Ligand SMILES: NC(=O)c1ccc[n+]([C@@H]2O[C@H](COP(=O)([O-])OP(=O)(O)OC[C@H]3O[C@@H](n4cnc5c(N)ncnc54)[C@H](O)[C@@H]3O)[C@@H](O)[C@H]2O)c1
C-alpha cells in the first residue's frame with residue numbers, strides 16, 4: 001500500500017518551497033524505502049528551486065540524508081529492514097562504458113528508483129539528485145543505500161551523502177592532495193570547508209581559505225585553513241601568490257562555481273598545478289580565457305562531481321574517521337530545523353549564516 005508523507009516541494013522557478021502530501025510507493029524489485037532521520041540543506045537544493053539545474057518541476061527536494069531501511073523490494077541483498085544507511089546520489093550501474101573500464105565514479109548510468117513518487121493528485125515528482133529526502137520516507141534504488149556505523153548521529157552522517165563528500169573528494173580524490181601540497185579553496189560554505197578538511201587529511205602544508213564573508217573565514221580555520229583571504233577587499237590571486245613565494249598553489253579548488261571564481265582559481269595556481277571546479281555554475285555562465293595561458297601553464301583543469309567518490313568505499317570510511325575524532329562532521333551542523341523551515345533555511349544560506357541547516361524528523 002502506498003505511503004502518505006509530507007515532503008518539501010519546489011513547484012516552479014524561484015517560487016518559495018511548500019510542504020505537500022507526497023505519495024511514496026512501496027518498494028518494487030531492487031528498490032528500498034528509507035525512513036529519513038536527518039537531511040541537510042545543500043546549496044544544490046536552492047539551485048533546483050531556482051531552476052538552475054533543469055526545468056523538471058515539481059521537485060521533491062533534499063538529498064543529504066541518513067536514515068533506516070523501512071522495507072525492501074524483491075531481489076534486494078545489500079540492505080535489510082532496520083539497517084542504518086546514508087543515501088547516495090551515485091550508485092554505479094556496473095555496465096556502462098565507464099564502469100566497464102574500471103572507473104565507476106564516473107558512472108554514466110547511475111541507478112535510481114524506477115517507480116515515481118507523486119503528489120496526491122498523481123503528478124510525478126522529480127526527486128533532487130534522484131533522492132528526495134525532505135520527506136519522512138523516500139524511495140531509492142537499493143544500491144543508493146549505503147550502510148554505515150550506526151554510532152554516527154544522523155545529523156552528521158547524512159552530510160556525507162552530498163556536500164561534505166563532494167568537498168572531501170574534490171581534494172582527496174579529484175585533486176589528489178598529498179603531503180606538502182599547497183591548496184587554495186575559494187568559497188568556504190559546507191563544500192569548501194570540507195575541501196579544506198580533506199586537504200588537511202591529505203597532508204597539505206598550506207591551506208588558503210578564500211571567501212567574501214569574514215564569518216566564513218573564521219569557521220574555515222576550524223577545519224584546517226592556515227591562511228584566510230577576504231576576496232571582498234583583497235585580490236585573491238595576488239594574495240595567494242604572496243602566500244606561496246610568488247608561485248601560486250599546487251591545487252586551486254573553486255567551491256563557488258562562477259566565471260569570476262573559476263578565473264581566480266585558474267590564475268592562483270602554480271605552473272603545472274591543478275584546478276578543480278566543484279561549485280555548480282548556472283546554464284548562462286561562460287568563461288573567456290586566453291588559450292595560450294591554458295597551454296602555457298600546463299597542469300590539469302578538472303571538474304569534480306560528488307568528489308569522484310565511490311559511496312560504498314568512501315561513506316563508511318569517512319564515518320569511521322568521524323567516530324575516531326579525525327573528521328569533525330558535527331562542526332558542519334550549524335542548526336537543526338523542522339521540515340517546514342526549509343524555505344527560511346535557504347535565506348540563511350543566501351545571507352551566509354550557516355554551513356548546514358539539517359532537517360531532523
Ligand atoms: N560538484 C558537486 O558534486 C557538488 C556537490 C554539492 C554542492 N555543490 C555545489 O557547491 C557549491 C557550494 O555549495 P555549499 O553548499 O557549500 O554553498 P554555500 O552557499 O554554503 O557556500 C558558498 C560560499 O561561497 C562564498 N562565496 C560566494 N561568492 C564568492 C566569491 N565571489 N568569492 C569567494 N567566496 C564566495 C559564500 O560566502 C559562501 O561561504 C554550490 O554551487 C553547490 O551547488 C557541488
Ligand SMILES: [Zn+2]
Pocket residue numbers: 092093094095096097098099100104106107108109110
Ligand atoms: Zn556505470
Ligand SMILES: [Zn+2]
Pocket residue numbers: 042043044045063064162163
Ligand atoms: Zn548537495
